[in-house]
Amino acid sequence: MENKFHSLRQHFEELYSLTDEEWNFIEPHFHFKTLKKHQFLIQAGQAVNFEYWIINGLVKAYHIDDKGKEHILQFAMEKYWVSDHCAFQHQEPGTIIVDCLEDSEFFCLSLEDREKICLAVPAVANFFRVKSNHGYINLQKRVLSLLTMTAEDRYQYLVTKLPALIQRVPKKLIASYLGVSRETLSRFNS
Template sequence: MEQEHLQLRRHIEEISKLTEEEWEFIASHFHLRRLKKHHFLVQEGQKVDHEFWIVKGLVKSYAIDAKGKEHIMQFGMENYWVSDYPAFQFKREATMNVDCLEDSVFFSLSFNDRETICHQVPAMANFFRTKSNLGYINLQQRIMSLLTQTAEERYEEILQKMPHLIQRVPKRLLASFLGVSRETLSRL
């Protein structure tokens, strides 16, 4: 089995153990893709049929507001799941973009294939359930930090909690993720 598939299997089995048969079935629905820096996994206005799991590299998902300003929803690095989830879930056109900050390798999984997998392999329903729960908790914490903390406190916290990410991301984008202007961030 190739390196990338092994990595995916390990990621899943951290939460749900699989039989060989289940794994074969699951793996057959994931498709390996590669994109260079600056290329898009999801583009605003287009259909979003897939979610993505990053094998290697770094992407960002973000929306552009009325004034043309970019607001970052998520950074996706190794072993992260990314998409424009509202569009993915409701089969609508993307309102977000997802593009590569680094040359990236990732698996893509279609909505229908994910549903098939979850209904055929109960362990996978539980895997995605758990992942979604953890993502939910993560977003709750981000909301709390937006409600309770100053720009400076949020910056300090992310420096502590995601030191590896920080080194791969320009401060301009970090500022956007934290909801601060790049000038203010630069003065902290």
């Protein structure tokens, strides 16, 4: 477990250095969780009490509309943060589903504990600010790509930016994420 906490500390320190005293305050606020492939991390309609940092594994975050159509918002793997951020922040029932595409390990952080850490350790508050900004920028890029790029260009962008993801996610899910059929995706590979 110590090695897992070490990787979390390294993740924070990619942006801001922490003293041992600060880390000793931060570490107990995180809780370890494991899930098997196909288990749900978050389900729509339920309370979203945590945000999660992925130690190992791969998850899919998605929404199911009133017609039963699945809309994939994100794939998240090692060193990604994932949650239904709106429900987490406002402490209301979730609308996003997060399930494991692989056996996965997480560190969980509650809103209350995150706020305690941010008040006590300004470097962590800055860390979460930077990470939130990066998340917002990536979401904006995704929306703009859906509005302005062809499906093939979106696929090529994904292959270039996240080649490891393409190897780990089933093609039918990549197709769904891109908004194309599995057959159309197959033509991009030829």
